[in-house]
Amino acid sequence: MYFSPEPVRNLKLSHKIVSKQQLSENVFVADIEAPLIAKARKPGQFVIVCTRGNYSERIPLTIAGADASKGTIRLIWQRVGKSTAEMSDMKVGDEIDNIAGPLGKPTHIEKFGTVVCIGGGIGAAPLLPIAEGMKKAGNKLISILGARTKELLILQEEFAAISDEIIIVTDDGSVGKKALVTEPLKEICQRSPKPELAVAIGPAIMMKFCCQTTAPLNVPTVVSLNTIMIDGTGMCGGCRVEVDSKPMFVCVDGPEFDGHKVNFDLMMKRMTAYRDLEQESLKKYKDHACKIGL
Amino acid sequence: MELSVNESEKLLQEMLEKQKNGGLKPADRYAIPSQDMPAQDPGVRKGNISEVATGYSSLQARLEAMRCLQCKTAPCMEGCPVKIRIRDFVTAIAQGDDVKALAVIKENSLLPAVCGRVCPQEVQCQETCTVGKKFKDVEKSVSIGRLERYVADLDQESNSIPQVAAPTGKKVAVIGSGPGGIVVATDLRRMGHDVTVFEAFHKPGGVMVYGIPEFRLPKAIVQREIDVLTKMGVKIVCNFVVGRTRTVGELMNEDGFDAVYIGVGAGLPNFMNIAGESLIGVYSANEYLTRANLMNAYKFGKGSDTPIAQSKRVAVVGGGNVAMDAARTALRLGAEKVFIVYRRSEKEMPARVEELHHAKEEGVEFCLLQNPKRVIGDENSRVQAIEILKYELGEPDASGRRKPVVIPGSEFILPVDTVIIAIGNGANPLIGQTTPGLALNKWGNIVVDESCKTSLDGVYAGGDIVLGAATVILAMGQGRIAAAAINDYLKTKK
Numbered sequence: 142m143y144f145s146p147e148p149v150r151n152l153k154l155s156h157k158i159v160s161k162q163q164l165s166e167n168v169f170v171a172d173i174e175a176p177l178i179a180k181a182r183k184p185g186q187f188v189i190v191c192t193r194g195n196y197s198e199r200i201p202l203t204i205a206g207a208d209a210s211k212g213t214i215r216l217i218w219q220r221v222g223k224s225t226a227e228m229s230d231m232k233v234g235d236e237i238d239n240i241a242g243p244l245g246k247p248t249h250i251e252k253f254g255t256v257v258c259i260g261g262g263i264g265a266a267p268l269l270p271i272a273e274g275m276k277k278a279g280n281k282l283i284s285i286l287g288a289r290t291k292e293l294l295i296l297q298e299e300f301a302a303i304s305d306e307i308i309i310v311t312d313d314g315s316v317g318k319k320a321l322v323t324e325p326l327k328e329i330c331q332r333s334p335k336p337e338l339a340v341a342i343g344p345a346i347m348m349k350f351c352c353q354t355t356a357p358l359n360v361p362t363v364v365s366l367n368t369i370m371i372d373g374t375g376m377c378g379g380c381r382v383e384v385d386s387k388p389m390f391v392c393v394d395g396p397e398f399d400g401h402k403v404n405f406d407l408m409m410k411r412m413t414a415y416r417d418l419e420q421e422s423l424k425k426y427k428d429h430a431c432k433i434g435l
Numbered sequence: 436m437e438l439s440v441n442e443s444e445k446l447l448q449e450m451l452e453k454q455k456n457g458g459l460k461p462a463d464r465y466a467i468p469s470q471d472m473p474a475q476d477p478g479v480r481k482g483n484i485s486e487v488a489t490g491y492s493s494l495q496a497r498l499e500a501m502r503c504l505q506c507k508t509a510p511c512m513e514g515c516p517v518k519i520r521i522r523d524f525v526t527a528i529a530q531g532d533d534v535k536a537l538a539v540i541k542e543n544s545l546l547p548a549v550c551g552r553v554c555p556q557e558v559q560c561q562e563t564c565t566v567g568k569k570f571k572d573v574e575k576s577v578s579i580g581r582l583e584r585y586v587a588d589l590d591q592e593s594n595s596i597p598q599v600a601a602p603t604g605k606k607v608a609v610i611g612s613g614p615g616g617i618v619v620a621t622d623l624r625r626m627g628h629d630v631t632v633f634e635a636f637h638k639p640g641g642v643m644v645y646g647i648p649e650f651r652l653p654k655a656i657v658q659r660e661i662d663v664l665t666k667m668g669v670k671i672v673c674n675f676v677v678g679r680t681r682t683v684g685e686l687m688n689e690d691g692f693d694a695v696y697i698g699v700g701a702g703l704p705n706f707m708n709i710a711g712e713s714l715i716g717v718y719s720a721n722e723y724l725t726r727a728n729l730m731n732a733y734k735f736g737k738g739s740d741t742p743i744a745q746s747k748r749v750a751v752v753g754g755g756n757v758a759m760d761a762a763r764t765a766l767r768l769g770a771e772k773v774f775i776v777y778r779r780s781e782k783e784m785p786a787r788v789e790e791l792h793h794a795k796e797e798g799v800e801f802c803l804l805q806n807p808k809r810v811i812g813d814e815n816s817r818v819q820a821i822e823i824l825k826y827e828l829g830e831p832d833a834s835g836r837r838k839p840v841v842i843p844g845s846e847f848i849l850p851v852d853t854v855i856i857a858i859g860n861g862a863n864p865l866i867g868q869t870t871p872g873l874a875l876n877k878w879g880n881i882v883v884d885e886s887c888k889t890s891l892d893g894v895y896a897g898g899d900i901v902l903g904a905a906t907v908i909l910a911m912g913q914g915r916i917a918a919a920a921i922n923d924y925l926k927t928k929k
Contacts, residue, residue, distance in 0.1 A: 154674060177680050191637050195731055196739045199637075223740050239637040241674040371730070374635050374676055375863050376702040377722035383713055388706055393865065407713055410816040414715045418735065418742035425736070 156237040159213055165292045167220040168263055169229050176212030178242045184270035185248030185397055189373040191239035192227045200224050201370045203267030217266035223422040244373040245396045250274040253337040255281040257329050259322050259351055261343020262288050265296045267365055268342045276303045287322035291315035323354045330358040349405035356401045364400035366391045382408045437471055443494055450501050461504055469575055470499040477796040481766045484649045487793055496585040500528035503577045506565050514563040516912040519543045521560055521579055528582055537586045545618050548656045551584025554908045555787050596666050600627035605925045608692040610677045613641020614907045615698035615898035617660055618914030620669045626922050633675040645729040648760050678865035694893045694921045701860035701899035711810030716744055716818030720761045720857035727764045746770045746853040750821055752807055753857035754784035761855045762799045773799045778806035778826050778839045810854055820850045859904050886920035887913050895921055
């Protein structure tokens, strides 16, 4: 049966949290039951999470890994808005109302030669399966992980285990070198031979500067975008970005694009479209959580 | 001319008397004034999301039904995409037998409460009505849609569940839970097949829940149809994106489905490809309506966390029903001024006359023979205005409508903070891309034969993904054809 081992219940597939950990002050990782998604997902794809049926936002989260035999997917998220706050407060055994996926085009993985993977903050999470895939395909893998400070750096060991070379940087120098990711990236791209491909995933501003670094050195650079979405299947167009001055839908045309062609400034502005309302929702949730003693 | 309730009562008694004594003559029927649909006051309703049209009373329904000449040729039936025996159900209402009327409708239509509300009757059954022809005014035709809604709504309480035949052991996957999917699932389940409906969203109902607003089609009516499905034993799986979660091939080859029906809708919004279309505050109608309807943005801060633009001045681009829905939704979300910007004249507007009329009543302003040239943003990339070009009508184009031609130098600026693009949808590529061998036309729509069969054995399709932008009733019509064809196919399959 297609929905084994769990039968369909209440018109929904079950998405129970089977394990959950806090990685840093605001970053969480959880393995969640989603057998069909675990089986179908490929590196680079994402899911849409909707925590409360008809009354919550639908947010895209990139899949950080999966165990098809256990039927679980791994999500890593940062507590920023109402939905991620709700997820952060959930416990093992709790169920997430709705998860749809895997969505988006998978990463194009082949043997390029040398691939440099740049992960900024929580961006290391979606980057990991891509880096694993690149390594498995026979590429030489150089990883650059960056974060504001030591506590915010995640998945260092996992990347170290698969990378031929790994560079750690933090804004404050609390671990690794005190630098932005663009500094080692530039150095690597100036090596001879230079890497055939760069993959940068992190805050939009980091991806923008990575692309500004690699463009003059002619290193093709893939970025993975995480915009505001609703359905994740191309139906609403809310996720559209300008790539090469043309509108593209992140959900079906992406989420990965040629970073040198992405209009990051517009994308960053679009991501603030609902900032005030999002803060209002979050505040309400926090006030409520205080009252009930969460 | 509108009669008071007392006058109507009196008229009905007169007519009943005549009916008893030899029947009504055409002249008697013509003399009955066409019954207006009771509706919420425009000033009140634009501040709420409740249904605008409140429905006929039994008195009105009976008088309206008596206007029907009961033509031998029943031209109305020819105008109906699913060939409801309209004359017979209207006659039943005129005779006071609403139960029979419903039974007649249900022979051919499975969603009368929906179709009575959203069918474009004025270009279907009511266009061909003899009464309308006599008065040379389609609005004077017998109000078949209102009568359909009247009998369907009487049934809302009854909870009758269609009979299900003995299990056939055959499994069918229905992709999409919109009107087409619901009809296919109902019919095939009635025939005893094991039916599973897959829905990509977290809630079933398709365009009837994300697109058509509550004030035009209450969600409770759609939910009732979904409940009937589940009570019949149809399984509905939400958050399941066919093409991604499982492909059509996997459903058939690995999951044991003997046949598949694809009714995923259109679902890829067209944009205008003008400057500024990615600014904050520019929406596709799909996004705007989905936030408002499916995700309850109008309850933001009162239980819902779905944000939507807090608009004061809104421009909706387009002239179809979706544009009207978006414009009227914007009013209900608190916009002070809403403009419909349409590049042809009112005559060419594809929206239903009724919707146009309702929008005008509620204060939507129409900028006709105008089209945006670009969207202008402020320093934060938020919409500030649109620049509009004026048009005049030229020669008829391929669609038979007069082609709008730009008037050079006619540009002007319309200050708005929100722009909603409602100029139709392309075909969503997800299923096409992930189903090898599935034939598509040059627009990406799935190619089917007259039985709605695709190029693949056991795979059928219908609705907007086949027809392009169409209607609920056409999706339903194709659903019925496909269900019959799938049933035949399953009989031949071992």
